[in-house]
Amino acid sequence: MKRPTIPDLARAAGVSVSTVNRVLNQPESVRPPTKDRVLAAAEEIGFYGLGTIEHAIKSTQATHRLGVLLQRSSRSFYRDLGAAIAEAAEAYPAHNIELTLEFLEDLTPEKVASHIVSLGERSEAIAIVAPQHQLVADAIDTVLDKGVPIVSLIGPLTAKGNISFVGLDNWKVGRTAAWAFDKMVRDPGKIGVLVGSHRLRNQEMNESGFRSYFREHNASFTILEPLPTYESAAVAREHVEKLLTDHPDLCGLYISGGGVTGAIAALRAMPKRDDFVAVGYELFDDTRAALIDGTLSMIISHPMERFARETIATLMKAKSGGRDAGAHRVTFGFDIYTPESV
Incomplete structure (x- = not known):
């Protein structure tokens, strides 16, 4: 079977050959729905230049700087969660996400608070796992006052400002x-x-x-x-x-x-x-x-993939909502395992 060509891709996407060429060489000149249609067709027919199309489309998209702060990397749960969040950020549709994923070994309130402020200075929205403590609450308010929204993961947090939450009930x-x-x-x-x-x-x-x-x-x-x-x-x-x-x-x-x-x-x-x-x-x-x-x-x-997807989606919603947007609360069902189900 011969390799799909640009004319084959054009027919599959329902566009002209010149449009496919513009997606490849001048993606900024093509409307987003058309680019998405060409990309979907390329995936469907196994077009040899799929990676080139993906790169071209991503090059025209805005970059979103998101930060995630998890606890000790020595714990399997946080390593697995971090890997799932990184994968969800990479796969998030139609957006470039520049993810800063960090783990905190020292869980004293002073260190957690300091790291929250630091991550907030380098990101447009951040998600954190943290204890409830006044120093942590003050750090959260410092970040929120600079217009950077915060999403609490696993456990809810309170401060003067609005904090979103993603996790289980x-x-x-x-x-x-x-x-x-x-x-x-x-x-x-x-x-x-x-x-x-x-x-x-x-x-x-x-x-x-x-x-x-x-x-x-x-x-x-x-x-x-x-x-x-x-x-x-x-x-x-x-x-x-x-x-x-x-x-x-x-x-x-x-x-x-x-x-x-x-x-x-x-x-x-x-x-x-x-x-x-x-x-x-x-x-x-x-x-x-x-x-x-x-x-x-x-x-x-926690259902890890669902948790990771909801984390990235909520960060994006919080970022796009701006300073005056209310907090988002996302809860989802948990998985139950027994000796007979693993």
Whole structure:
């Protein structure tokens, strides 16, 4: 089969040969709908110059400088999320996006606040994962006052200005986890709870929803006070080992925040119990393996590709809306995994 030619592309797109040539050589002289039609036809027929057409069309489009600030790159979840956001930015239709993607290893409020201001100075709109703290709120207001919109990811944030949000309905996440314990635990008893930080509002809302379910449906369970892991696997392991020692009658563990790999290690070290239920957060290689070997009973997870697409789309909406536009709130459903579904 011969390679499609420019006349073949013109026929497939319903335009003249000269129009195809202008898309290739003078893309600024062609109307956007026509360029899109030629591009779609090139993809459909396998035109050899597809990359040239894509480059020509992108060269005429405005560039949008977007920034994303995530937490520690050592965590698989944030590495995977960062990769998905970068891919979504590259694939965003009909726009050039210049993405600045950064990870923050030091999660103290001072460092987070400083980095938010820095990223805001280099971007036209930014998305951040951050704890709720006055220093962080002040940094957000500093960026907003300069006309740069901010989108909070995973957990909502508050400041004087309007902040958009993209993430899960964390109240529902907590109630769904509680439902799982209610249905899977044979004899109600004590449940330990791990959170990454009391200042991460998504995890506070997870815990609130978790407790509300038991108040409403089954008061036979005792929910222990949540223990902060500070997003550290080592701290999480210490907490779980102490919980298992101090509460030999513990019937379950809810890991609603960071440090899940440390918690998994501690659970694997204890004698296997068929009556023990553990529910974790986010699916990646380690948690998938823990589901398969029975260490974890269920995982609640962000749908990564959807999360990334919504992040880029909301940043673009916030940027185009300008200083006086209201905040956008985007929530979407979460994925649930069990040992039989991975």
